[in-house]
Amino acid sequence: MKHFDDPVLQAMASRRSVSKVGPQTPSDEEVARLLAAVTPVADHKALRPWRLILLRGEDRRVLADALDAAAGVTRATGEVNPKPFRAELLIAVVASRTEHPAVPPWEQDATAAGAAHLLELALWQAGWGVMWRSGPHTNAGEVRAAHGLGEDELLLGWLYVGDVDPAFTAKLASSHRPPLDPAPFLSRMPRG
Known part of the structure; x- marks a missing residue:
């Protein structure tokens, strides 16, 4: 299989989800x-x-409280849902649909997901x-209200963003993840 010599393809092929990010984050200006x-x-x-x-x-505390309310969880005084605190920066991804005769809601949701993934790659x-x-509970009423979502909006989740531990970077550099085998994902239209 051909190597990814193009830097864009290389960046796409090397992207990994980082489940534990550090406390440093891009500024709002850098995200913009x-x-x-x-x-x-x-x-x-x-x-x-x-x-x-x-x-x-x-x-993040507002989100933690909304997630608990949606799940019906009551915590002891001073205790907080830890999930939104896994990163210092969360970016909520919202599909913000517009009624259009040629573009159904599912297609607009797909565009929103595509935008989020491109931002993730960037x-x-x-x-x-x-x-x-x-x-x-991503789209539970309490969570939607905390984000100020409109009736025609759908919360697709959050990008948890932070710096990467150098040990994780070193591990990735020595990893040789095989490229995707395209065979199970490509086919032709059936002929009758």
Whole structure:
């Protein structure tokens, strides 16, 4: 199989989810600059049916409380749901649908997911670790309200962003993950 000599293909092939990120994060300005990488996402009728919400600091506590409320969990005084605190920066990915006769909601959701993945690749290429997380309560009423979602919006999850431990980077450098075997994923239309 051909090696990925192109730097863009190499970046795509080397991307990994980083489940444990460090405390350093890109600034809001850096995230905004990296959004330029999202521009080429497939977007029928150029609706830009997505938006991002940056969660830092106290925003993560609001999310923790909303997740607990959605799950019906009551914690002891001072105890907090730890999930939103796995990273200092969470980027909520929102499919922000617009009614359009030629672009169904599922297609707009796919565009939003594509934009999130391109941002994930851009963050990775810029040296940041990213993990896309969701869960059973992602679109529960309490969580939706905490994010200020509109009726036609869908929360696709959160990108947990932070620096990458040098030991993890070294492990990746020595790893030889085989390229994807395309055979199970490619086929032809059946002929009758």
